[in-house]
Amino acid sequence: MTTIPVSLGARSYDVVIEAGLLARAADWLAPLSRGRRMAIVTDENVLPHLATVQAALTAAGVASEAIVLPPGESTKSWAMLEHLTDRLLELGVERGDHVVALGGGVIGDLVGFACSILKRGCGFVQIPTTLLAQVDSSVGGKTAINSKAGKNLIGAFHQPALVLIDPNVLDTLAERHVRAGYAEVVKYGLIDDPDFFGWCETHAAALIEGDADARLYAIAHSVAAKARIVAEDERETTGARALLNLGHTFGHALEAEAGFSDRLLHGEGVAAGMALAYGYSAARGLAPQGDADRVAAHLRAIGLPDGTAAAGITADGETLIAHMLHDKKMDAGTLPFLLARGIGGTFLDKSVDLADVRAFLDQAAA
Template sequence: MTTVRVALGARSYDVVIEAGGLARAGAWLQPLSRGRTMAIVTDENVRPHLATLQTALNAAGVASEAIVLPPGEGSKSWATLEALTDRLLDLGVERGDHVIALGGGVIGDLVGFACSMLKRGCGFVQVPTTLLAQVDSSVGGKTAINTRAGKNLVGAFHQPALVLIDPQVLDTLPPRDLRAGYAEVVKYGLIDDPEFFAWCEGNAAALLAGDPDARAYAIAHAVAAKARIVGADERETTGTRALLNLGHTFGHALEAEAGFSDRLLHGEGVAAGMALAYGFSAAQGLAPVADAERVAAHLRAVGLPDSAASAGIDANGTALVAHMLHDKKMDAGTLPFLLTRGIGRTYLDKTVDLDAVAAYLDAQRR
């Protein structure tokens, strides 16, 4: 078992990483139950893990009530948020209670947002069941839903009380979802850790094939990296936390063009977005071309897209930049970009010419 502390003063919490930990979750959750029934929010794809969690809670003397939602990005909506909050209120959830979010990034984001508002803020626990959620979205307190204008544009910072990660649940994850989650693993190497990127190049195949040691190492390393960044800049006010958005400006534009659907998973969009960020940086003379090619080659090697075309998107640069203008990082009419000076040397650039971005994207279509 590995425990990573997210140090945020009064809002600090632990991320517990333990193989087989889902079956022992009752020991961690019983102290948060206050002798009351705990609500578990999950989706249809996670029902087998729901049974394991409820059995663990029952063994610890904790009653539970499950709310099962439809899977997919479509659940990160106003309609589902309203239905969920009404259901939690029907269950009598109090401000001092903790709701359990069991699932991937969609469930974690949705439940966290609902709990940020319910009774003006109740507690919640993240129990992530996808690689993407385990290494990224379950840690750090960003919660949101999608709107017609774009992805994650309505939300709140609301930290969980605890994050429980069981790497063994990844054994049931479809290969495509596992690869999509891997994009958020390798991201940490590309941000500021070239040694970890080199580790990823040598160990990604084993991780994706199910090697438990590779998975445990990657998850613990990624969580520790995110905890460090979040601890330094919880609400993205200094620019440090913005580094975690590497690939997301390009990637969210691709997702928007795909209608925020299973046509392009979030991690796939991030992968293509990171390759585009590196490629654009190289095209602008900011980063070595060899580094951009190395990143793209690695993403291709693990079966992830490294361009808009390989992500199945055939939109011109103007259309993609139009999506970017809805990015939540817009500041006084300026869109900051995460660019790079080389592998592990990501930085925030507030001077990017959007016409140059559109021209670069158009050039990639030829």
């Protein structure tokens, strides 16, 4: 078992990682139940794991009630937020209770946001069941829903009380979703850890194919990297946490063009976005072209998109820039970009000319 602390003063919590942990989830959940019924929010794809968690709680003498939502990005909506909060209120959830978010990033984001506003804030526990959620979205307290204007524009910072990660649940995950989650793993190498990027180049195929040791190492390394950055900059005010958005400005624009649907998964959008960020950095003379080519080649080799065309997006630069203008990171009319001086050399650039980005996107599409 690996335990990684997220050090945030009074809001600190642990991320516990262990193969087979799901069957023993009650060891950690029962003390948080206060002898009351626990609400578990999940989606229709996670029902086998729900049964495991509920059986563990029942054996520990803890009653539970499941709220099962539809799967997919469209669940991160106003309608589902209203439905979920109404159900939690019907169940009598109190401020001192902890709601369990059992699922991928969609469930974690929605449940976290619901708990941030329910009775002005109640507790929640993340039990992520996808690789993307395990290495990224379950840690750090970013919660949100989507709106017509864009992705994650309605949300709040609300830290979980605990994160429980069982790598074994990935055995039931479709390979496409494992690949999409891997984009958030390799991101940590591209941000500031070239040695880890080298590890990814060597071990990515094994990780995706189900190698337990590779998965465990990648999850623990990624969580530790994110925990360090979040502890330094919890609310993205100093710029350190902004590095975690590598690939997201380009990627969210691609996702928006795809209608935030299964046509382009979030991790696939991030992969294409990282390739574009490195390609744009090379085009501006900031990063060696060889590094941009190396990133794109690695993504292609493991079946992830390395640009707009590979992501199935045919929109021109003007259209994609229009999506970017709804980005939540806009500040005084300026959109910061995560660019790179090379592999492991990501930095925040607040002086990017959107007309230059538009021309680059048009050229990349061509």
